[in-house]
Amino acid sequence: MTGNEFRFFLSCDINLPVTFRVDRLEGHLPLPVKSPNSESNVPTEDRTGELYVECALYIDGAQFGLPTRTRLESSGPYCWNELITLTTKYRDLTAQSQLTFTVWDVSHGDGLVGGATILLFNRKKQLKTGKQKLRLWPGKEADGAFPTSTPGKVPRHERGELERLEKLVNKYERGQIPRVDWLDRLTFKTMEKIKERESLKNGSSHLYLVVDFCSFEHRVVFQESGANFLMPSPIASTNDIVIVWDPEVGKINPSEHKQLKLAxxxxxxxxxxxxxxxxxxxxxxxxxxxxxxxxxxxxxxxxxxxxxxxxxxxxxxxxxxxxxxxxxxxxxxxxxxxxxxxxxxxxxxxxxxxxxxxxxxxxxxxxxxxxxxxxxxxxxxxxxxxxxxxxxxxxxxxxxxxxxxxxxxxxxxxxxxxxxxxxxxxxxxxxxxxxxxxxxxxxxxxxxxxxxxxxxxxxDGFKLWQSLVRQTELTAQLCSITRDVRNVRGNTQKKIEKLRQLLSGLLSELTYFDEPIRSPLAPGVLITGIVPSESSIFKSALHPLRLTFRTANGGTCKIIFKKGDDIRQDQLVVQMVSLMDRLLKLENLDLHLTPYMVLATGQDEGMLEFIPSRSLAQILSEHRSIVSYLQKFHPDDHGPFGITATCLETFIKSCAGYSVITYILGIGDRHLDNLLLRDDGRLFHVDFGFILGRDPKPFPPPMKLCKEMVEAMGGAESQYYTRFKSYCCEAYNILRKSSNLILNLFYLMAGSNIPDIASDPEKGILKLQEKFRLDLDDEASIHFFQDLINESVSALFPQMVETIHRWAQYWR
Known part of the structure; x- marks a missing residue:
C-alpha cells in the first residue's frame, strides 16, 4: 500500500452484529431528591447506589429492536466492563443511527440518574471506534430522536486538555501510536495529575459514561446496501478477510491465566x-x-x-x-x-x-x-x-x-x-x-x-543518651542566635559584632560547655565550646553562622549553621559523593574528592562542615587565572606551568571526579560561585539546590567544565587535558558497574520529602538510570563520555549565562 492509498470497508459489506462495551461511570452521583421532612444532609461524595445501564439502538429516530441492560453495580467506582452485542448488523445501519444510554439507580427515588445519546457515524460518515466519553444529562432519559435532546458529545467550547489526551489514548490502545514502556508510564502518570486538576476545576457537577466501540483493521465508511458505487470494493467476495478488532486485547484472559497458574x-x-x-x-x-x-x-x-x-x-x-x-x-x-x-x-x-x-x-x-x-x-x-x-x-x-x-x-x-x-x-x-x-x-x-x-x-547508658540529647539543645540555641542576629539592623559587620557579643555575654555558657558534647557532624569528635573571636557570619540572605568549636583534644573544628533553608537535598548529594568516592577508591582510583559533612537537623535547618577554600569567581577576579592562584601556594620553577606536579595532578583528578559525579546526578545551577578550590589544588562543588536534571538556566551543558579549568590544564591540546579525560572515562566506567547500588539507594528515597525527588520520583530515577547508559559496553561508553566532554567545553550559551551571572553578582 502506497502513502496515497486509503483503504476502507463499506458498512453494507459487514455482516456482523453491532458490538460495544459499557466500561465505567466517572464523577460523583447527584444527591437524591430530599423529602421535606428529611433532615439528613449526605455529602455528594458519600452517595452510593445500585446502578445499571440500559442501551437501545435508534435508526432514523425510531427504536430498532429491544433495549439491553447491563448487570447491577452496587458500589463505587462503578465499572461494568460488559460487552453488549445487539441483534442488528452493521450492514443494516443508516447514517442517522444512534445509541442511547440511560443509567438507572434501583436504590433511590424514581431511579433515573441520567442519559446520553451518541451517533454511530461521524460527519465524514465514518464509523466511530474506540473509547467514547459521554456526558450524562442528569434526571433525563436518553432520547433517540433525530436530532436528539440528550447529546452525549461535550460541546467544543467546553473541551479541555483532558479530552485531547483521551483521544490520543484511544489511538494508543488501538496500536496507532508506538509503545515505549518507560515513557508510557511517565505519560499516564502525568495524565492522572491532569485529570485530578480538571476534576478539581470543574467540580463534581458532571457525570460521564465511558463506552468502548469495536474497531476494525481499516476504517468503516457508511454505504447503503445495494447502492451503485463506482470504485471496486476493497473487500473480496469472501467474508473471511474481514478482520474485527478484539475488544479483549490487553485484558486478562481467564483461560490463559489458569493455564499459567497450572504451569x-x-x-x-x-x-x-x-x-x-x-x-x-x-x-x-x-x-x-x-x-x-x-x-x-x-x-x-x-x-x-x-x-x-x-x-x-x-x-x-x-x-x-x-x-x-x-x-x-x-x-x-x-x-x-x-x-x-x-x-x-x-x-x-x-x-x-x-x-x-x-x-x-x-x-x-x-x-x-x-x-x-x-x-x-x-x-x-x-x-x-x-x-x-x-x-x-x-x-x-x-x-x-x-x-x-x-x-x-x-x-x-x-x-x-x-x-x-x-x-x-x-x-x-x-x-x-x-x-x-x-x-x-x-x-x-x-x-x-x-x-x-x-x-x-x-x-553510663543514660549519660550516652544525654550526650546526644544535648546536641538538640545546642542546635536550638544556635537557632535562637540566628534569629537575634538577623534582627540587627545594619551591615554584616554589625551582625558579626552582635554574634560575638552574645557568645561572650548572655550566652557565655556556649563558650565553655559544662560537659563535652559530641559533634552532630562527626560524633567521634567531642566539642567543648565556641571561640567567639573566630566565629563569623556569611554575607547572605539567610545569614548562616560560621562557628569555630574547641575540641577535647586541644584542636578546633569549623561548622556552618544554617536556619531557614532545607538542606536535606544537599545532605543526600554529599552522601552520594562520599559513596562514589568510596567506590572509586575500592578500584584504586583516588580522585581527591572533598565529601564534606552535611547534617539536616530539621526541615529548615542544619549543619555543614566548613572547608577553607575560595570560589573560582573570586580567584579569577583577583588572580586572573587558576594557575596564578596555585602558584601562590605551590610554586615550582621546574614544574608544569610553574606549580608542583602533585598540585596539578590533584587539580586534574578532582576536576575529573566532580565532572563525572555531577553529570550522573544531574546537578544543575553550576556557576563559578559554587565551584570552590582549596589551597592544595582540590576543586569541589557546593550548593545542590537542583539535581536529577533540573536547572534554572536555559540550555545547560551536560557537565560543568568551564574554559578556565581547561586552560589551567594547559588547553585542549595539552597532555594534562588528555589525562583529565582519561580519568573521567575510567571513573565513569567504575561507577557504571555500581549502577544498581546507586539506583537502589535513590529508589529508597522515593518516599522522602526531598524537593527534586518528591516532585516526581519515578521520572527522577529514570533520568538517573539514563545517565549510566547501561546499553553501552565499556569501550562505547568511553567514546560517549569523551563526546560529552567536548560538547560541554564548546558550549557557547552557558558561557554567556556565566558572564551575565558575574555581572549580576558584581552589581549586587
Whole structure:
C-alpha cells in the first residue's frame, strides 16, 4: 500500500452484529431528591447506589429492536466492563443511527440518574471506534430522536486538555501510536495529575459514561446496501478477510491465566528441578539479569525465570529478579518461593537494598534483606543509613525487623546512634509516617537507657543518651542566635559584632560547655565550646553562622549553621559523593574528592562542615587565572606551568571526579560561585539546590567544565587535558558497574520529602538510570563520555549565562 492509498470497508459489506462495551461511570452521583421532612444532609461524595445501564439502538429516530441492560453495580467506582452485542448488523445501519444510554439507580427515588445519546457515524460518515466519553444529562432519559435532546458529545467550547489526551489514548490502545514502556508510564502518570486538576476545576457537577466501540483493521465508511458505487470494493467476495478488532486485547484472559497458574503449580516442582535452559533461553536469562532494578519484567520474562528457578539458585544476581516473578497472592506459590529464597546463594548487600524497596511487601522477604545487611560492617552501613531510615516508610508495621536491626547496630556504635537519631528526628515532621519514625526513636532511647553493648552499666547508658540529647539543645540555641542576629539592623559587620557579643555575654555558657558534647557532624569528635573571636557570619540572605568549636583534644573544628533553608537535598548529594568516592577508591582510583559533612537537623535547618577554600569567581577576579592562584601556594620553577606536579595532578583528578559525579546526578545551577578550590589544588562543588536534571538556566551543558579549568590544564591540546579525560572515562566506567547500588539507594528515597525527588520520583530515577547508559559496553561508553566532554567545553550559551551571572553578582 502506497502513502496515497486509503483503504476502507463499506458498512453494507459487514455482516456482523453491532458490538460495544459499557466500561465505567466517572464523577460523583447527584444527591437524591430530599423529602421535606428529611433532615439528613449526605455529602455528594458519600452517595452510593445500585446502578445499571440500559442501551437501545435508534435508526432514523425510531427504536430498532429491544433495549439491553447491563448487570447491577452496587458500589463505587462503578465499572461494568460488559460487552453488549445487539441483534442488528452493521450492514443494516443508516447514517442517522444512534445509541442511547440511560443509567438507572434501583436504590433511590424514581431511579433515573441520567442519559446520553451518541451517533454511530461521524460527519465524514465514518464509523466511530474506540473509547467514547459521554456526558450524562442528569434526571433525563436518553432520547433517540433525530436530532436528539440528550447529546452525549461535550460541546467544543467546553473541551479541555483532558479530552485531547483521551483521544490520543484511544489511538494508543488501538496500536496507532508506538509503545515505549518507560515513557508510557511517565505519560499516564502525568495524565492522572491532569485529570485530578480538571476534576478539581470543574467540580463534581458532571457525570460521564465511558463506552468502548469495536474497531476494525481499516476504517468503516457508511454505504447503503445495494447502492451503485463506482470504485471496486476493497473487500473480496469472501467474508473471511474481514478482520474485527478484539475488544479483549490487553485484558486478562481467564483461560490463559489458569493455564499459567497450572504451569507454575507445585505439582510441576519435581519436573522443574531437572530443567536446564537451552542456549537461547540462557542468553535471554542473562539479558534479564542485567536489567536495572527499575525495569518491570514482562509476562514471558517472569514465566521464563520461574520455569528455571531451580537451576538459577546458584546465581545470586537472579534472586531479586526471581522474587519479582512470584505471584504473592497465591499462598502455595509464595510458600515455595520463600523456601527457595532460604536456599539461594547469598546475595550482595547492594541487592538486599532492592528487597527493601516498596516493590516487595512480603515481611519474610524484607526480613531476609535485613539478615543480609547484618553482614555489612559499620562503615558500609553508615553509607546507606540515610536510605535505610527512609525504607522504614515501606515496612508493614511500626516495630519491624529493619527498625530493630538499625537500633541494635546503633547501640554498638555511637556514630551510628547519633546519625540514626538525627535522621529519624527530622522525619518526625512528616505527619503520614510520624508514628512509625517515633517508634524507632522511642526504641533507641529505651535501649540507650538500658545496658547497651559495650556500655558499662545503666548510668553510663543514660549519660550516652544525654550526650546526644544535648546536641538538640545546642542546635536550638544556635537557632535562637540566628534569629537575634538577623534582627540587627545594619551591615554584616554589625551582625558579626552582635554574634560575638552574645557568645561572650548572655550566652557565655556556649563558650565553655559544662560537659563535652559530641559533634552532630562527626560524633567521634567531642566539642567543648565556641571561640567567639573566630566565629563569623556569611554575607547572605539567610545569614548562616560560621562557628569555630574547641575540641577535647586541644584542636578546633569549623561548622556552618544554617536556619531557614532545607538542606536535606544537599545532605543526600554529599552522601552520594562520599559513596562514589568510596567506590572509586575500592578500584584504586583516588580522585581527591572533598565529601564534606552535611547534617539536616530539621526541615529548615542544619549543619555543614566548613572547608577553607575560595570560589573560582573570586580567584579569577583577583588572580586572573587558576594557575596564578596555585602558584601562590605551590610554586615550582621546574614544574608544569610553574606549580608542583602533585598540585596539578590533584587539580586534574578532582576536576575529573566532580565532572563525572555531577553529570550522573544531574546537578544543575553550576556557576563559578559554587565551584570552590582549596589551597592544595582540590576543586569541589557546593550548593545542590537542583539535581536529577533540573536547572534554572536555559540550555545547560551536560557537565560543568568551564574554559578556565581547561586552560589551567594547559588547553585542549595539552597532555594534562588528555589525562583529565582519561580519568573521567575510567571513573565513569567504575561507577557504571555500581549502577544498581546507586539506583537502589535513590529508589529508597522515593518516599522522602526531598524537593527534586518528591516532585516526581519515578521520572527522577529514570533520568538517573539514563545517565549510566547501561546499553553501552565499556569501550562505547568511553567514546560517549569523551563526546560529552567536548560538547560541554564548546558550549557557547552557558558561557554567556556565566558572564551575565558575574555581572549580576558584581552589581549586587
Amino acid at each position: 507454575r503449580s507445585l505439582t510441576r516442582g519435581v519436573i522443574d528441578r531437572d530443567l536446564k535452559p537451552s542456549s537461547n533461553e540462557r542468553k535471554s536469562i542473562q539479558r534479564i539479569l542485567k536489567y536495572p532494578p527499575t525495569r518491570t519484567l514482562s509476562g514471558d520474562e517472569r514465566q521464563l525465570l520461574w520455569k528455571f528457578r531451580f537451576s538459577l539458585m546458584s546465581e545470586k544476581r537472579a534472586l531479586t529478579k526471581f522474587l519479582r516473578c512470584v505471584e504473592w497472592s497465591d499462598v502455595q506459590e509464595a510458600k515455595q518461593a520463600l523456601e527457595l529464597m532460604g536456599k539461594w546463594e547469598m546475595i550482595d548487600v547492594s541487592d538486599a537494598l532492592e528487597l527493601l524497596s516498596p516493590v516487595f511487601e512480603s515481611e519474610e522477604v524484607r526480613a531476609y534483606a535485613v539478615s543480609v545487611l547484618e553482614r555489612a560492617d559499620d562503615e558500609e552501613l553508615e553509607c546507606y543509613l540515610l536510605q535505610l531510615v527512609q525504607a522504614l516508610r515501606f515496612e508493614r508495621s511500626d516495630k519491624s525487623r529493619l527498625s530493630h536491626f538499625l537500633v541494635q547496630r546503633a547501640l554498638r556504635n555511637i556514630e551510628l546512634a547519633s546519625f540514626l537519631r538525627w535522621y529519624v528526628a527530622v522525619e518526625l515532621y512528616d505527619p503520614a509516617y510520624a508514628k512509625r519514625f517515633y517508634c524507632t526513636y522511642e526504641i533507641l532511647e529505651e535501649n540507650m537507657m538500658k545496658m547497651a553493648a559495650g556500655v558499662n552499666g545503666e548510668e
